[in-house]
Amino acid sequence: MKKTILAFSLFVGLATSALAQEPVKIGVITTLSGPGGYLGKDVRDGMQLAINEEGGKLGGVPVDLIVEDDAAKPANGRQIAEKFMNEQGVKLLSGIIFSNIAGATVPDIVDNGALYISANAGPSGLAGKECNENYFVVSWQNDTLHEVSGIAAKDLGYKRAFLLAPNYQAGKDALEGFKRTFNGEIIGEIYTQLEQTDYSAEMAQIRAAAPDVVYQFHPGGLGIAFVRQYQQAGLLGKFPMVLSEANADGVMLKALGDAVIGQVATSHWAEDLDNEANKAFVSGWKAAYPDRPLTTYASQGYDTAKLIASALKATGGVDDIDAVRTALRKADFVSVRGDFAFGPNQHPVQDWHLLEVVKGENGVATTVTRKKLAEDIGDSYSAACKL
Numbered sequence: 470m471k472k473t474i475l476a477f478s479l480f481v482g483l484a485t486s487a488l489a490q491e492p493v494k495i496g497v498i499t500t501l502s503g504p505g506g507y508l509g510k511d512v513r514d515g516m517q518l519a520i521n522e523e524g525g526k527l528g529g530v531p532v533d534l535i536v537e538d539d540a541a542k543p544a545n546g547r548q549i550a551e552k553f554m555n556e557q558g559v560k561l562l563s564g565i566i567f568s569n570i571a572g573a574t575v576p577d578i579v580d581n582g583a584l585y586i587s588a589n590a591g592p593s594g595l596a597g598k599e600c601n602e603n604y605f606v607v608s609w610q611n612d613t614l615h616e617v618s619g620i621a622a623k624d625l626g627y628k629r630a631f632l633l634a635p636n637y638q639a640g641k642d643a644l645e646g647f648k649r650t651f652n653g654e655i656i657g658e659i660y661t662q663l664e665q666t667d668y669s670a671e672m673a674q675i676r677a678a679a680p681d682v683v684y685q686f687h688p689g690g691l692g693i694a695f696v697r698q699y700q701q702a703g704l705l706g707k708f709p710m711v712l713s714e715a716n717a718d719g720v721m722l723k724a725l726g727d728a729v730i731g732q733v734a735t736s737h738w739a740e741d742l743d744n745e746a747n748k749a750f751v752s753g754w755k756a757a758y759p760d761r762p763l764t765t766y767a768s769q770g771y772d773t774a775k776l777i778a779s780a781l782k783a784t785g786g787v788d789d790i791d792a793v794r795t796a797l798r799k800a801d802f803v804s805v806r807g808d809f810a811f812g813p814n815q816h817p818v819q820d821w822h823l824l825e826v827v828k829g830e831n832g833v834a835t836t837v838t839r840k841k842l843a844e845d846i847g848d849s850y851s852a853a854c855k856l
Contacts, residue, residue, distance in 0.1 A: 492533040496553035499564035501538035504690025515770025528782030543573035568592035568639040579603035588773040597853035610848035615646030631680035636660035643686035672702040719762025722834040814854035
């Protein structure tokens with residue numbers, strides 16, 4: 470009888486302990502204000518959507534998103550990371566949008582023994598020789614999405630290109646990536662200011678150069694301002710653009726409307742990709758946020774949470790960082806973009822698609838997938854990574 474009571478008490482104790490399991494804290498450092506604020510909101514809400522699907526858990530483990538706005542400032546990112554790790558004991562971090570913030574923040578995180586899982590920024594400096602076993606990227610390496618746009622521009626027969634991007638790491642990676650695969654003549658290359666909103670001088674230079682195609686990378690509100698001024702300057706009908714996914718997300722298309730109808734874009738994800746994971750994500754987002762267009766940022770946040778879920782399912786928590794790291798490397802989750810695996814530098818190997826911007830049934834600009842442009846694409850820096 471005493472053994473029965475003891476066994477029952479032990480069972481109750483274990484059950485109570487399991488019910489009282491402390492949530493795993495996931496520190497989300499992201500941009501929630503300014504022209505790029507919607508990018509961070511979409512990453513955050515994509516992650517939260519995946520958590521909500523499991524009733525507050527990932528991989529069966531209770532989790533808690535701790536979110537702070539870096540206001541697009543590197544110093545803020547570092548301060549938030551230090552607070553998360555030192556004051557709140559956070560071992561899993563994510564969410565950074567801009568590469569200059571990642572460059573200032575990620576090295577401190579990984580050197581502290583915490584894991585950083587990027588839902589967006591993938592700067593070149595952290596992909597090659599400076600790669601780290603505690604650093605994973607779910608989105609892409611910065612150069613890659615622009616390399617694919619270079620492939621698209623070449624395939625479309627363009628010979629002379631004019632390039633523009635903001636003067637920060639992701640902007641530099643963007644233009645280097647495009648040039649790496651375009652193989653045509655670059656007749657103009659301009660680095661704009663990261664906070665710039667008036668592009669009249671640049672419009673004049675494009676007009677004078679008369680390129681076959683313009684390739685510009687300006688994320689968030691910067692891109693909306695650029696394309697509006699491009700149209701107002703009368704350049705849209707004269708000099709076509711090939712857009713990267715960063716300039717063809719749902720928010721930008723809704724804001725720009727007819728100005729981008731007929732343009733082509735490249736992306737690793739699209740709303741109309743025909744797989745069950747993507748259908749579940751799209752329907753879940755539209756139910757949760759019916760007034761918000763879908764973006765690649767939301768899909769990346771969602772996939773990031775699904776990757777974390779796969780690791781937590783295997784480990785039950787983050788007490789053993791080595792075990793979590795091993796589980797993350799397996800990428801044992803079903804991505805909304807289709808096939809997904811990590812390369813040797815823990816950056817994605819994935820497919821890319823050619824999209825066309827069309828007017829949707831509701832009259833709002835949207836994209837349709839025209840073809841798979843490139844298959845199982847990694848990045849240009851992985852060979853230098855010695856993990």
